[in-house]
Amino acid sequence: MSNFAGTLLGNDPVERFLHRLSLFEPLDAEARDAVRRSINRGPLIPPLQELQPDALQDVSVLLSGWICHFRLLGNGRRQITTLVVPGDFVDFGFLVGTVSSLQCVTTAHSQIGRIRTRAFGKLALQFPALLRASQRAAAVDAAIGRERIISLGVRTAAERLASILCELWFRLSAIGLTSAEGSYDLPMTQAELGAAVGLSTVHVNRTLQSLRRTGAISLQSGKVWIRDLEKLTALAGFDPAYLSLQA
Amino acid sequence: MSNFAGTLLGNDPVERFLHRLSLFEPLDAEARDAVRRSINRGPLIPPLQELQPDALQDVSVLLSGWICHFRLLGNGRRQITTLVVPGDFVDFGFLVGTVSSLQCVTTAHSQIGRIRTRAFGKLALQFPALLRASQRAAAVDAAIGRERIISLGVRTAAERLASILCELWFRLSAIGLTSAEGSYDLPMTQAELGAAVGLSTVHVNRTLQSLRRTGAISLQSGKVWIRDLEKLTALAGFDPAYLSLQA
DNA sequence: CGCGGGGTTGATTGGATTCAATAGGCGTGG
DNA sequence: CCACGCCTATTGAATCCAATCAACCCCGCG
Numbered sequence: 001m002s003n004f005a006g007t008l009l010g011n012d013p014v015e016r017f018l019h020r021l022s023l024f025e026p027l028d029a030e031a032r033d034a035v036r037r038s039i040n041r042g043p044l045i046p047p048l049q050e051l052q053p054d055a056l057q058d059v060s061v062l063l064s065g066w067i068c069h070f071r072l073l074g075n076g077r078r079q080i081t082t083l084v085v086p087g088d089f090v091d092f093g094f095l096v097g098t099v100s101s102l103q104c105v106t107t108a109h110s111q112i113g114r115i116r117t118r119a120f121g122k123l124a125l126q127f128p129a130l131l132r133a134s135q136r137a138a139a140v141d142a143a144i145g146r147e148r149i150i151s152l153g154v155r156t157a158a159e160r161l162a163s164i165l166c167e168l169w170f171r172l173s174a175i176g177l178t179s180a181e182g183s184y185d186l187p188m189t190q191a192e193l194g195a196a197v198g199l200s201t202v203h204v205n206r207t208l209q210s211l212r213r214t215g216a217i218s219l220q221s222g223k224v225w226i227r228d229l230e231k232l233t234a235l236a237g238f239d240p241a242y243l244s245l246q247a
Numbered sequence: 248m249s250n251f252a253g254t255l256l257g258n259d260p261v262e263r264f265l266h267r268l269s270l271f272e273p274l275d276a277e278a279r280d281a282v283r284r285s286i287n288r289g290p291l292i293p294p295l296q297e298l299q300p301d302a303l304q305d306v307s308v309l310l311s312g313w314i315c316h317f318r319l320l321g322n323g324r325r326q327i328t329t330l331v332v333p334g335d336f337v338d339f340g341f342l343v344g345t346v347s348s349l350q351c352v353t354t355a356h357s358q359i360g361r362i363r364t365r366a367f368g369k370l371a372l373q374f375p376a377l378l379r380a381s382q383r384a385a386a387v388d389a390a391i392g393r394e395r396i397i398s399l400g401v402r403t404a405a406e407r408l409a410s411i412l413c414e415l416w417f418r419l420s421a422i423g424l425t426s427a428e429g430s431y432d433l434p435m436t437q438a439e440l441g442a443a444v445g446l447s448t449v450h451v452n453r454t455l456q457s458l459r460r461t462g463a464i465s466l467q468s469g470k471v472w473i474r475d476l477e478k479l480t481a482l483a484g485f486d487p488a489y490l491s492l493q494a
Numbered sequence: 495c496g497c498g499g500g501g502t503t504g505a506t507t508g509g510a511t512t513c514a515a516t517a518g519g520c521g522t523g524g
Numbered sequence: 525c526c527a528c529g530c531c532t533a534t535t536g537a538a539t540c541c542a543a544t545c546a547a548c549c550c551c552g553c554g
Contacts, residue, residue, distance in 0.1 A: 071397050074484060079400035081393045096379070096386040101489055102393065132343070139343040142385075145392045146328045146349065150318050152399035153326035153445035157510075189532065198400035200511050205534060237321060242348055404542075436500060447543050452502060454542095 013063035013086060014039055014113060016175050020087030023174060023245065024136035031127035038119050042112040047187070051090070051104040051112075058114035060090035065110025066187045069102040070195065080196040081148070082141070085168070087175040092138040094120065108187035136244065143242040152198045155237070157207040160197040162236035165217060169226055170240045183225045211235070260310035260333060261286055261360060263422050267334030270421060270492065271383035278374035285366050289359040294434070298337070298351040298359075305361035307337035312357025313434045316349040317442065327443040328395070329388070332415070334422040339385040341367065355434035383491065390489040399445045402484070404454045407444040409483035412464060416473055417487045430472045458482070 017039075018032050027035075041063065045051075051067070067084035069091075081102060084090055093099045094117055115123075124131035144167070151160045168186065169178065178184045188196070194204040211217050216232040218225045226232060233239075240246070264286075265279050274282075288310065292298075298314070314331035316338075328349060331337055340346045341364055362370070371378035391414070398407045415433065416425060425431045435443070441451040458464050463479040465472045473479060480486075487493070 069393075071393075073397075073401055077401040079397045081396045092386070092389075096383050098383070098386060098491070101390075101486075136343050136345070138385075138389075139339070139345060142339075142389045142392065143348075145389065145396060146316075146318075148396050149328045149392060149399060150320075150326045152396060153442075154320055154324040190534095191532080195400075201532090202512080202534085203510055205532095206510095209534085239348075244345070438500080448500090449502085449544080450542055456502085 013111065014041070017061050017063065017087045017113065020175050021130070021133040021137070024140070025129050025133035027127070027129050027133065031123075031130050034123055034127060035115070035130070038115045038123060039113045040115070042114060045106050045110045045112065047106050047108050047110075049106050051106070053099050053104075058116055059094045059120045061113040061115075062086050062088050062090055063111040063113045065106055066108040067104060067106055067110060068188075068192070068196070069100065069104050071102055078195045079198070080192065081145070083168070083196065085171055085175070086177060089134070089137055089141075092134075092141060095134060095138055107189075107192060108185075140242070140244050143244075147242055157197075157199055157203055158211060159236050160199065161193070161204065161207050161211060162216070162232050163238050164193070164197055165211075165224060165226070166229075166233055166236050166238040166240070167243070168224070169229070169232075170243050170245055174243075174245050181225075182227070182229075183223050185222055186224045187222055260358065261288070264308050264310065264334045264360065267422050268377070268380040268384070271387070272376050272380035274374070274376050274380065278370075278377050281370050281374060282362070282377070285362045285370060286360045287362070289361060292353050292357045292359065294353055294355050294357075296353050298353070300346050300351075305363055306341045306367045308360040308362075309333050309335050309337055310358040310360045312353055313355040314351060314353055314357060315435075315439070315443070316347065316351050318349055325442045326445070327439065328392070330415070330443065332418055332422070333424060336381070336384055336388075339381075339388060342381060342385055354436075354439060387489070387491050390491075394489055404444075404446050404450055405458060406483050407446065408440070408451065408454050408458060409463070409479050410485050411440070411444055412458075412471060412473070413476075413480055413483050413485040413487070414490070415471070416476070416479075417490050417492055421490075421492050428472075429474070429476075430470050432469055433471045434469055 014036060018027065018035060021027060021035075039061070040058075045065070062084050064086050067090060068080045069082040069084070070078055070080040072078050090104070090112065091100055124134070147163070147167070151163050155163065169184065172178050172184045190204045190208070191201040193199075194201045197204070199207070208217075208219060211232075212219065214231060214235065216226075216228045216235060218227055261283060265274065265282060268274060268282075286308070287305075292312070309331050311333050314337060315327045316329040316331070317325055317327040319325050337351070337359065338347055371381070394410070394414070398410050402410065416431065419425045419431045437451045437455070438448040440446075441448045444451070446454070455464075455466060458479075459466065461478060461482065463473075463475045463482060465474055
């Protein structure tokens with residue numbers, strides 16, 4: 001299951017994006033071809049590079065790497081609101097013609113694919129399935145946000161971390177970015193993880209240790225190993241239904 | 248400003264809904280009329296009534312009252328994810344054909360307006376502005392969710408409560424549900440407020456008291472008085488831009 | 495008049511932050 | 525090639541914000 005997508009996709013990130021979209025809504029060969037022809041592959045962006053909003057005027061897709069949306073508060077505290085993984089739209093503003101008020105930064109070497117907003121509009125008219133897929137992607141993004149609210153509101157530190165690790169496991173599995181042995185790359189520091197789940201760096205560290213001691217996961221050099229997915233989902237109280245990936 | 252909408256609207260809740268939609272995207276007289284003809288006014292629902300998901304198969308609009316979406320965790324803890332005020336769509340599943348995994352409950356006597364999903368689909372084709380308005384509403388809903396994430400993640404108890412009171416002030420102002428004297432009805436108990444902002448009932452109580460002592464607000468019998476909006480927004484670190492209401 | 499829900503208050507507990515210090519990894523530059 | 529500095533991970537100790545436990549008051553209502 002974990003490498004099904006991987007073997008199918010090969011390693012072209014545009015194919016990965018098309019595969020991801022197809023999970024939301026099947027796309028015929030014509031629509032896929034149209035997307036292939038319209039998408040422009042951007043340069044490789046180094047980690048910790050902030051993306052300017054003007055760079056978001058096109059429809060942007062993360063082809064490879066890792067991106068976070070976040071807000072910086074006056075007192076220096078930072079909250080990450082969204083994690084963007086390969087195959088995801090960077091921002092859904094194109095659907096409604098608005099721009100987000102959040103900042104946007106890479107945490108790994110990343111490549112962005114762009115489609116001119118106007119060109120995308122034409123494609124959406126020509127291939128309604130493409131539009132539906134994008135809207136479903138936005139809906140899943142919103143569902144992920146609601147789960148984050150629940151985590152931050154009523155889950156314990158261990159549950160929050162277990163939840164986000166589960167979520168990433170399922171999201172990355174869907175695009176073939178998990179290994180058959182049960183691991184995936186997580187290019188975030190513990191400080192960044194804390195900014196995502198609302199915990200201090202120190203507490204993230206201690207809580208991850210306790211998760212490791214349960215045997216559910218192990219960590220090394222930016223890699224997460226899911227040792228016991230059953231146990232991890234149980235610890236998190238996690239139900240992947242909201243990701244709409246069971247297809 | 249606060250009663251501009253109110254005087255314009257009179258008190259027909261369907262007009263309030265149309266007014267709210269028009270703030271997202273102007274609607275011509277024809278589109279408004281079509282909506283007026285398609286919408287079915289539901290019965291008055293008592294407080295604390297849970298809405299069944301099947302009741303959400305139509306496009307549902309809150310005409311009057313108050314609705315919360317929430318998740319109940321195994322350990323009895325509850326998190327409210329969304330506050331629905333009059334003029335809002337109850338749920339945006341109709342845009343993508345999915346249903347939310349959350350529960351849904353009234354906290355006040357409420358009336359829901361319904362448009363058959365199929366009928367709404369036709370209207371959306373006939374009046375693209377109506378579709379755009381709905382999509383913008385969904386986008387603002389998502390933006391509100393992101394702000395909640397930020398509140399729960401990095402804001403203090405006082406900031407969270409001040410934020411949500413600000414948010415409601417602006418949202419309710421837009422639909423004429425704030426008084427010229429600077430008050431609005433908040434049909435939520437302190438326990439429910441706590442479930443929304445991730446605080447215990449007791450701490451909500453103490454924090455509201457400290458907000459009152461600053462002179463920014465006062466409370467009585469389900470009414471919130473905004474005594475000093477400047478001070479309140481400053482305490483909250485609140486910027487209403489994300490609500491897209493400046494129009 | 496008793497009951498229950500919501501609001502308020504005090505005392506205690508506890509989870510998480512903060513402060514502080516150490517260790518390891520990695521790239522840069524001497 | 526090694527020294528240095530920086531970033532990340534880790535650990536310990538002290539502190540603090542908020543939760544929990546426990547009363548009590550008020551009020552509307554049966």
